[in-house]
Amino acid sequence: MNARFEYLLRLGDDALILGQQLGFWTGHGPVLEEDIALTNIGLDQIGQARAWLTLAGKTEETGRDEDHLAFFRDQSEFRNALLCERPNGHFGDTITRQFLFDAYAVALHAGLSTSLDPEIAAIARKSAKESAYHLRHSRAWMVRLGDGTEESRRKIQASVNDLMPYVGDLFHSDDVTREAVSAGWGTDPASLRHPWESTVAEALAEAGLDRPGPGPEQTGGREGKHTEQLSFLLAEMQVLPRTYPDASW
Amino acid sequence: MWNQRIFEVLMEMDLLQRFEAYVASEKKIEPKDWMPDAYRRTLVRQISQHAHSEVVGMLPEGNWISRAPSLKRKAILMAKVQDEAGHGLYLYSACETLGVRRDDTIRDLHSGKAKYSSIFNYPTLNWADIGAIGWLVDGAAIMNQVPICKCSYGPYARAMVRVCKEESFHQRQGFQIMMTMAGGTAEQKAMAQDALNRWWWPSIMMFGPPDQDSPNSAQSMAWNIKRFSNDELRQKFIDLTVPQADLIGLTVPDADLKWNAETGHYEHGPIDWDEFKRVVAGHGPCNKERLEARRKAWDDGAWVRDAARAHAEKRASRKSDSNTAAA
Numbered sequence: 001m002n003a004r005f006e007y008l009l010r011l012g013d014d015a016l017i018l019g020q021q022l023g024f025w026t027g028h029g030p031v032l033e034e035d036i037a038l039t040n041i042g043l044d045q046i047g048q049a050r051a052w053l054t055l056a057g058k059t060e061e062t063g064r065d066e067d068h069l070a071f072f073r074d075q076s077e078f079r080n081a082l083l084c085e086r087p088n089g090h091f092g093d094t095i096t097r098q099f100l101f102d103a104y105a106v107a108l109h110a111g112l113s114t115s116l117d118p119e120i121a122a123i124a125r126k127s128a129k130e131s132a133y134h135l136r137h138s139r140a141w142m143v144r145l146g147d148g149t150e151e152s153r154r155k156i157q158a159s160v161n162d163l164m165p166y167v168g169d170l171f172h173s174d175d176v177t178r179e180a181v182s183a184g185w186g187t188d189p190a191s192l193r194h195p196w197e198s199t200v201a202e203a204l205a206e207a208g209l210d211r212p213g214p215g216p217e218q219t220g221g222r223e224g225k226h227t228e229q230l231s232f233l234l235a236e237m238q239v240l241p242r243t244y245p246d247a248s249w
Numbered sequence: 250m251w252n253q254r255i256f257e258v259l260m261e262m263d264l265l266q267r268f269e270a271y272v273a274s275e276k277k278i279e280p281k282d283w284m285p286d287a288y289r290r291t292l293v294r295q296i297s298q299h300a301h302s303e304v305v306g307m308l309p310e311g312n313w314i315s316r317a318p319s320l321k322r323k324a325i326l327m328a329k330v331q332d333e334a335g336h337g338l339y340l341y342s343a344c345e346t347l348g349v350r351r352d353d354t355i356r357d358l359h360s361g362k363a364k365y366s367s368i369f370n371y372p373t374l375n376w377a378d379i380g381a382i383g384w385l386v387d388g389a390a391i392m393n394q395v396p397i398c399k400c401s402y403g404p405y406a407r408a409m410v411r412v413c414k415e416e417s418f419h420q421r422q423g424f425q426i427m428m429t430m431a432g433g434t435a436e437q438k439a440m441a442q443d444a445l446n447r448w449w450w451p452s453i454m455m456f457g458p459p460d461q462d463s464p465n466s467a468q469s470m471a472w473n474i475k476r477f478s479n480d481e482l483r484q485k486f487i488d489l490t491v492p493q494a495d496l497i498g499l500t501v502p503d504a505d506l507k508w509n510a511e512t513g514h515y516e517h518g519p520i521d522w523d524e525f526k527r528v529v530a531g532h533g534p535c536n537k538e539r540l541e542a543r544r545k546a547w548d549d550g551a552w553v554r555d556a557a558r559a560h561a562e563k564r565a566s567r568k569s570d571s572n573t574a575a576a
Contacts, residue, residue: 026327067320
């Protein structure tokens, strides 16, 4: 197993799947400013995905580039966290998914910025600036929706309750992450849980929302065990390159 | 009473004369300046229509974000459609300087009272449509909008400077998609030609009805809101675009199209103005879907906007409570 390749796929796939999902909001947001914001965040995610997947392809040394990895892998070969593939739902669901991810991404990118691998550190430093903005945006909406009206509070609380069981993959440690840590180019996902918890707890408290108690978690994304949603998402995303494999665009 | 009324009428005539002389000298009118009601109404109509076009225009292109054939193309398309949303924002803001609220303007779009560019009532059916929209639709929009950078209303003119810079970038990326596809596999070339076939005529209709049938044009030209006639701009677009199609080996779908060396212009075949009227009247292929998508986004987002408003009010009142307590 090529641990560096696997590790980079996880980073790239999280960003890719989130970017793909955020793109659906373009033209359909609750207010024009949010069409811009969600598209812009989606664009950052696609940018990060390209950087991680390109590096993954180089690491693998079989000639696969970012597009080959994005468009010619099947769902069981994807390594994104289950959280990222949860459906967009309503605006509050998308915001909650993004917030739970952003709180993780800020800690992750800070950790990877000091990676001994200069290429990983460079991508992480660029991504860190973006994820800080993303968190500012999603956190502000958590507070607005939690504090806003009775309806918005009820909806966003339900989103939090629904999505919280899916965060486990983000903090999943295994042989891949252990090698990443011992070789000095990656972070230990388990170590990100504590800063994540405090970011989340603080925001939920400010929003007047309850932190659902610890319960059974849904995991498996890092091993390619996904939810039903991912295959549909990929079918749509991959349709052109798969239908016309000889074409370049 | 009478004297007062006569005085007001004279004042108004004087203002109007001064306004027209001011505009004729190429100076800008700013939001707080006096302006004739008809000038204000024309601008509100035109700018809000323009804003709605940007926002509705996000839909046909947004339709392909999820299926963009490479990650680079996906990123470019997201950036482009996001630019269109930004244009919508500048234009709604320009409109607000004339005393209308954004929410009211949007309500007029949803009720069908306000129009938007008819071009967006056509469907995007293959990836080359994204190229064709950039190349032809944004190309035609630039032709229409560059003169508005010099229009007499300051906020509109200034918004348009930035819009045009971005649109010209969009046009080049659209052409680049078409060029890539026209030079690609046989299937890609067929998609590119199909897209050109479907977008050509609607694009040249974007300049509006022929000059003799364009009722508002004369007044708008006198007020420096409009600087060139519909037919002049259409001709300029055709003269510029036909050689571009030739260059990439695509055929403009007009059997009557020919170069006239004497005039130095292309002559084109008859435009189906009945189709134009049908689409403007709401019977184009996608009028219903486009408006429904906009209404749905607005209605689905109502609870979000309500929450944001409620939170802002609560925050303001908590702040004023704590200020009072501190005092």
